[in-house]
Amino acid sequence: MAIKFASRMKGLKGSEIRELLKLTEKPEVISFAGGLPAPELFPIEEMKKISTLVLEEDGASALQYSTTEGFEPLREHIADRMNSKSKTNITKDDILVTNGSQQGLDFAGKVFLDEGDVVLCESPSYLGALNAFKAYLPKFIEVPTDNNGMIMEELEKILSTTERIKMIYVIPDFQNPTGRTWPLERRKKFIELIEKYEIPVIEDNPYGELRFEGDNLPSLKSMDKKGLVIYLGTFSKIFCPGYRLGWTCASPAILQKFVFVKQGSDLQASTISQREVSKFMDIYDLDEHVEKIKSVYRVRRDLMLQTMKETFPEGLEYTYPEGGLFTWVELPSHLDAKEIMAKCLENDVAYVPGASFFPNGGKTNHFRLNYSNMPDDKIVEGIKRLGAVLKEFMVEKSNA
Amino acid sequence: MAIKFASRMKGLKGSEIRELLKLTEKPEVISFAGGLPAPELFPIEEMKKISTLVLEEDGASALQYSTTEGFEPLREHIADRMNSKSKTNITKDDILVTNGSQQGLDFAGKVFLDEGDVVLCESPSYLGALNAFKAYLPKFIEVPTDNNGMIMEELEKILSTTERIKMIYVIPDFQNPTGRTWPLERRKKFIELIEKYEIPVIEDNPYGELRFEGDNLPSLKSMDKKGLVIYLGTFSKIFCPGYRLGWTCASPAILQKFVFVKQGSDLQASTISQREVSKFMDIYDLDEHVEKIKSVYRVRRDLMLQTMKETFPEGLEYTYPEGGLFTWVELPSHLDAKEIMAKCLENDVAYVPGASFFPNGGKTNHFRLNYSNMPDDKIVEGIKRLGAVLKEFMVEKSNA
Numbered sequence: 001m002a003i004k005f006a007s008r009m010k011g012l013k014g015s016e017i018r019e020l021l022k023l024t025e026k027p028e029v030i031s032f033a034g035g036l037p038a039p040e041l042f043p044i045e046e047m048k049k050i051s052t053l054v055l056e057e058d059g060a061s062a063l064q065y066s067t068t069e070g071f072e073p074l075r076e077h078i079a080d081r082m083n084s085k086s087k088t089n090i091t092k093d094d095i096l097v098t099n100g101s102q103q104g105l106d107f108a109g110k111v112f113l114d115e116g117d118v119v120l121c122e123s124p125s126y127l128g129a130l131n132a133f134k135a136y137l138p139k140f141i142e143v144p145t146d147n148n149g150m151i152m153e154e155l156e157k158i159l160s161t162t163e164r165i166k167m168i169y170v171i172p173d174f175q176n177p178t179g180r181t182w183p184l185e186r187r188k189k190f191i192e193l194i195e196k197y198e199i200p201v202i203e204d205n206p207y208g209e210l211r212f213e214g215d216n217l218p219s220l221k222s223m224d225k226k227g228l229v230i231y232l233g234t235f236s237k238i239f240c241p242g243y244r245l246g247w248t249c250a251s252p253a254i255l256q257k258f259v260f261v262k263q264g265s266d267l268q269a270s271t272i273s274q275r276e277v278s279k280f281m282d283i284y285d286l287d288e289h290v291e292k293i294k295s296v297y298r299v300r301r302d303l304m305l306q307t308m309k310e311t312f313p314e315g316l317e318y319t320y321p322e323g324g325l326f327t328w329v330e331l332p333s334h335l336d337a338k339e340i341m342a343k344c345l346e347n348d349v350a351y352v353p354g355a356s357f358f359p360n361g362g363k364t365n366h367f368r369l370n371y372s373n374m375p376d377d378k379i380v381e382g383i384k385r386l387g388a389v390l391k392e393f394m395v396e397k398s399n400a
Numbered sequence: 401m402a403i404k405f406a407s408r409m410k411g412l413k414g415s416e417i418r419e420l421l422k423l424t425e426k427p428e429v430i431s432f433a434g435g436l437p438a439p440e441l442f443p444i445e446e447m448k449k450i451s452t453l454v455l456e457e458d459g460a461s462a463l464q465y466s467t468t469e470g471f472e473p474l475r476e477h478i479a480d481r482m483n484s485k486s487k488t489n490i491t492k493d494d495i496l497v498t499n500g501s502q503q504g505l506d507f508a509g510k511v512f513l514d515e516g517d518v519v520l521c522e523s524p525s526y527l528g529a530l531n532a533f534k535a536y537l538p539k540f541i542e543v544p545t546d547n548n549g550m551i552m553e554e555l556e557k558i559l560s561t562t563e564r565i566k567m568i569y570v571i572p573d574f575q576n577p578t579g580r581t582w583p584l585e586r587r588k589k590f591i592e593l594i595e596k597y598e599i600p601v602i603e604d605n606p607y608g609e610l611r612f613e614g615d616n617l618p619s620l621k622s623m624d625k626k627g628l629v630i631y632l633g634t635f636s637k638i639f640c641p642g643y644r645l646g647w648t649c650a651s652p653a654i655l656q657k658f659v660f661v662k663q664g665s666d667l668q669a670s671t672i673s674q675r676e677v678s679k680f681m682d683i684y685d686l687d688e689h690v691e692k693i694k695s696v697y698r699v700r701r702d703l704m705l706q707t708m709k710e711t712f713p714e715g716l717e718y719t720y721p722e723g724g725l726f727t728w729v730e731l732p733s734h735l736d737a738k739e740i741m742a743k744c745l746e747n748d749v750a751y752v753p754g755a756s757f758f759p760n761g762g763k764t765n766h767f768r769l770n771y772s773n774m775p776d777d778k779i780v781e782g783i784k785r786l787g788a789v790l791k792e793f794m795v796e797k798s799n800a
Contacts, residue, residue, distance in 0.1 A: 051448075064641060236465075244667075266503040
């Protein structure tokens with residue numbers, strides 16, 4: 001067969017996580033592998049009312065094509081919400097509605113990246129973003145991190161010595177996979193640096209509203225005076241992912257490029273989904289709904305960390321997330337999280353090995369745990385199983 | 401500002417049609433410019449029932465993330481429907497659910513095209529496809545057409561003399577913009593040629609089911625023995641576009657690439673939209689709904705063509721579409737459809753000038769008329785207005 005695919009297809013594989021999730025679908029497996037929100041919190045009854053209402057009020061428009069930029073009242077809601085939660089000062093005209101924030105990641109790659117261009121990211125970083133960017137054949141440089149996120153001195157070193165840096169991808173709030181958050185001082189220093197070097201920044205913020213404790217921090221977008229920050233938001237974690245609705249907020253010259261790309265990619269986001277989510281925000285209190293989510297996730301985080309403390313062997317380190325969905329475990333450097341995962345599956349518990357979160361590879365002694373998608377009793381039971389497996393490996397290896 | 405966009409962004413502009421549509425939004429304008437289905441036919445009452453039902457039956461799953469490939473029962477419905485309507489012999493495993501067929505076009509570009517690769521297409525061809533492909537920086541070669549679509553002798557000449565042809569993009573049924581359909585003999589010859597040269601084909605078929613008269617013809621996909629044809633379908637024209645649901649049907653090795661690309665682009669199509677459209681097909685008769693659409697569009701086509709016959713000046717040619725949404729008008733070669741369009745807008749009637757349907761430019765004496773989106777009386781009135789403007793130009797120019 002003579003079919004030739006594009007060069008980009010060589011490096012493009014399915015997400016390891018999505019493949020792994022298939023193995024964890026058996027009901028007996030307690031899986032901390034996914035990044036799914038808790039479905040028992042979805043506003044099903046409310047959406048029954050809303051979907052009828054939207055079709056009654058203007059069904060013909062709800063089922064028709066509409067503008068590429070998105071449904072205006074929804075964009076207004078999004079702008080208001082960003083101004084209140086992320087301290088920005090924007091309007092609906094700064095917003096493009098996308099299919100989840102994942103689509104914003106793809107568009108960022110499409111808008112900015114030629115083959116061989118350089119993307120900077122936190123080390124480790126969100127696998128789905130790395131995969132989206134890979135389609136445009138960039139090189140990744142991983143900026144070293146510590147418990148407070150990206151290390152600014154390291155970033156500056158890279159910025160001052162590297163050519164063809166086209167964008168910096170960051171998740172400053174409850175990062176995926178580590179759960180870490182950048183403190184205010186680091187945010188300020190970061191903005192100073194990007195203003196100096198004039199590099200566009202993708203600020204991915206799916207979890208920012210899910211803070212369980214401590215003070216809300218201003219988004220990078222809110223500190224951005226030069227229009228360099230492209231902010232990606234989503235309804236997937238504060239509402240529900242099934243509608244596939246997110247947004248991109250950027251300065252006019254950049255947003256216009258995203259709109260062109262949206263047009264060629266799929267014309268527009270679903271008209272009816274946009275109207276339904278907008279109507280929900282008209283009638284119900286999304287803040288109240290987010291509070292409910294936070295109170296449940298907070299308990300789960302506490303349970304998970306408490307059980308880890310009680311049952312994990314000595315010599316492991318893990319992050320303390322002040323919000324979001326994940327904690328990140330570091331094993332002693334001689335252990336391989338993929339190898340341990342095989343044993344975990346035999347014991348009906350699962351996580352995501354950390355290797356694929358490092359775009360340039362080489363680090364195998366981490367894994368990511370999700371606490372949002374399992375009920376309390378399963379969190380305790382699953383972490384106990386995991387602790388037992390880990391003990392085996394730690395003892396085995398120290399005896400070897 | 402030092403921001404550098406990717407090279408692809410230089411050639412990427414917003415769709416001329418979408419920009420034009422903004423000018424035609426005034427209620428007094430009778431617009432034949434869009435390609436919108438008739439909203440008065442949308443099954444609003446049915447969807448009110450369906451949306452409640454889907455949330456009642458399994459709301460938690462309907463609002464959660466799901467698989468990249470798509471909702472299995474929907475993929476089964478699609479496969480069954482293709483086997484019955486397009487004479488294929490496929491299963492749900494050959495189907496990926498996308499955001500409209502537009503997303504399949506973008507994915508085709510992403511999967512197959514490196515910069516400088518060649519795409520063959522009908523001359524003229526669908527603007528939205530050309531724009532989607534342009535993001536991947538190909539060259540276009542336009543294959544000459546006549547009233548029966550692509551001319552196979554011309555195609556063979558190009559195939560035998562051109563390097564780096566990566567794909568052929570065609571709309572064999574009621575083409576956009578011309579409304580033309582390829583007869584069976586041409587389809588057979590086409591399949592022979594692509595099997596000889598082993599070139600992947602994108603068969604875009606949004607309108608195939610909307611045949612008002614004559615016999616249904618087999619899809620290229622149904623005649624494809626070598627797995628070269630990638631078939632794109634959509635619910636936008638046979639159901640409603642607001643859900644943004646379409647599909648790609650391809651042989652396993654190709655479909656797998658599309659699935660990887662879908663994952664990086666936006667993870668999956670809307671879970672709830674997929675379940676709603678699938679449930680509609682469980683409970684209601686989509687065939688019956690399509691019959692209703694066809695009977696309305698047929699009347700509109702007849703009215704439009706009849707009024708054109710009565711009011712258009714001599715010296716114009718236009719196609720007779722046996723189905724679909726469009727007819728295509730050719731002006732004498734000295735006339736410019738864009739120039740006439742300005743005058744049309746003054747007279748509150750609109751069409752799409754044909755120039756942008758030719759990817760390599762140079763042809764300005766055509767325009768596209770849509771008959772699906774205007775009620776009967778407006779079709780008559782609008783075509784009369786258009787006829788009057790055309791007469792002015794024909795007379796003016798012949799006196800000049």
